[in-house]
Amino acid sequence: MTQLDLFGEILATERQHAIDALTCLRDAVPTALEIVATxxxxxxxxxxxxSAGGDWAYCVCKAGLRFQPLTQWQGWNHRPAHLITWHHLATLIGHDPRRHEISAWINTLPHPRWPQLQRPHELWPHPETWHPHHITNDRNHPHWPTRKHAWTQTLTLLTDTINHHTHQPPT
Structure with missing residues (x-):
């Protein structure tokens, strides 16, 4: 039996779920670049x-990205309640051509790559809360210009996708 969505409530809920997941990824997850690329x-x-950052609790796991606003999260002994699967995330951003540029940049990095894949301090929401030496250390690294570009592309891709889903007309 199929349940009809006569008032668009199910679609609106699914859209908000996607917007919240993408917002958490953009604003709280230090490995968002790698997630977007892979x-x-x-x-x-x-x-x-x-983990928690900004306004979000999150967990990157085998099933996907778990997320929940901090105001609703029950604390460190609880997984974030909502899940966006890897498949669903791929349907939202998988076809964006900026992902290929980000992936190509990752492949140019020497090992270990993880330090350069972490979000630069100045590209977090509220960068003024970081001690200035963190930002200086990021900028003094030889890969800084390309790292900043890749991260800017990642954050722009996520913001554009959020805006697209936020401003979609109701169906």
């Missing part, structure tokens, strides 16, 4: 350990 879980072991 659209898959890259760790060797699964985790359910939550």
């Amino acid at each position: 659209l898959r879980y890259t760790s060797t072991h699964d985790t359910t350990t939550p």
Whole structure:
């Protein structure tokens, strides 16, 4: 039996779910660049350990990205309640051509890559809250110009996708 969405409530809820997931990824997840580039879980072991940043609790895991506003989250002993699967995330951003540029940049990095894949301090929401030496250290690294560009592309891609879904006309 199929339930009809006569008033658009289900579609509106699904759209808000996607917008919230993308907002959490953009504003709270330090590995958002790698997530956008790969659209898959890259760790060797699964985790359910939550993290928090800004206004969000999140957990990057084998199933996808778990997320929840901090105001609704029950704390460190609880997984964030909402999940966007890797497949769903891929349907939202997988066809954006900026992903290929970001992936290509990652492939130019020497190992270990993880320090350069982390979000630069000045590109976090409220960068003024970081000690200035963090920003200076980021800028003094030889990969700084390309790292900043890749991260700017990542954040712009996520913002554009959020805006697209926010301003979609109701169906």
